[in-house]
Amino acid sequence: REQVLSMVDYSEGDRAVAETAGRGELYLTMHFGCFEFSAQVHTLKHEPVFIVARDLGLPRLDRWWRARREYNGSTVISRAGATKE
Secondary structure, eight states: OHHHHHTOOOOGGGSEEEEOTTSOEEEEOTTOSOHHHHHHHHHHHTOOOEEEEOOOSOHHHHHHHHHHHTTTSOEEEESTTTTTO
């Protein structure tokens, strides 16, 4: 954890955030930069995040990738039905 954080310049002014009336924040990454790494760094530095992602179509690969995304406590929400969730 400390090694990763020491290698990253995590500038909080470089992100788009929408406040949601005290119920959290919405981060818009739009695949700019390394969004997978950004989510992990945010989780290490602040708190876990919810990640909306589409399934890759291969169940074994989906499970492996989801485990990597959720390793530090974040939660992946499948894009199919994400609005409801």
